[in-house]
Amino acid sequence: MTLLCVPLVGRTVEEMKIDAAAAAAAGGDLVEIRLDYIEGFRPREDLPRLLHSCPLPVLVTYRPNWEGGRYDGDDATRFETLCLAMELGVDYVDIELKVADKFVDFLSGNKPDKCKLIVSSHNYESTPSCEELANLVARIQEVGADIVKVATTATDIVDVSRMFQVMVHCQVPMIGLVMSERGLMSRVLSPKFGGYLTFGILDATKTSASGQPTLEELLDIYNIRCIGPDTKVLGLIANPVKQSKSPILHNKCLQSVGYNAVYLPLLADDLARFLDTYSSPDFSGFSCSLPFKVDAVHCCHEHDAVAKSIGAINTIVRKSDGKLVGYNTDYIGAISAIEDGIGGLGSKDAAMSPLSGRLIVVVGAGGAAKAIAYGAKKKGARVVVANRTYESFKVL
Incomplete structure (x- = not known):
């Protein structure tokens, strides 16, 4: 089962403790304590306070500024803090691939069995090829990671497909996420492709990375607990798409009839490229909106009579043979x-x-x-x- 992790990005220990309680109440499985967000952080005083009576398992991250975090000190101090977190009983510690070998040497074999080491790599510019991603995963495994974490950035929604391909073939637990609004699909569909965990924020003001949905959205809109390998993927292909209420309406309908599918907002830049990339039968149907309704006519293999007469399509269905059939229901409504x-x-x-x-x-x-x-x-x-x-x- 894919775990739901809530990142805690409060500026004080007290704020983080309040948010940890809120994460537990909202249905999270664990919290990520971002130590680099705490102002004036004092490891030996603040860590015990943070961990005492925390209602959920804890992942500790102390992210340096050279990997997108806020810590600007030396590695030795950071390593000592992460080791202290292990001694205090945390469940996971995250360390960056760039310094993972040094951190493993620093541990000298003293990592507690309870604590899992997540070795992470973040690319804030793009998503590399499948071959490059696979090589990156292999390098992370070689340094002794218990869990592989790779986070990239989507410049196009088709980039997410490469992360999915690597995740399903990974031989160790993997967290594979693609940042930005175009990468949202990677976060919601993590359970479908075997992701170890995905992140859900408490609210839009408490984000730790681009494109993170809220925990409430994951649970109540996308029904993520019910997503699995056999779940069908539906969605609204549009640009822009964030403002649409379609995911709320369609997912409630899907849940009410018990159909194993999830409906996503799909921010695309090229309709034909999207449909060619996500050609699996599991990606079985789409709504189509601005600016793609006319383009859809040329992307579909077949059209119903109304869509053909109008010259625009708002619904695309993938048949069992892979052919795309276009419909237009706009005019009725x-x-x-x-x-x-x-x-x-x-x-x-x-x-x-x-x-x-x-x-x-x-x-x-x-x-x-x-x-x-x-x-x-x-x-x-x-x-x-x-x-x-x-x-x-x-x-x-």
């Missing part, structure tokens, strides 16, 4: 809302529709506009399109 708004009930008979004979002005010529124009015309309305460019108007 939009036209029904308009009919309801003007005080009438819709009808399959255009003559009976409250839109029949009315003048409908559609502002814009994108995918949604195409759907509304199509639906209004089907209902017998007269349609006028207002758009910034004449070329797009002509296409519509």
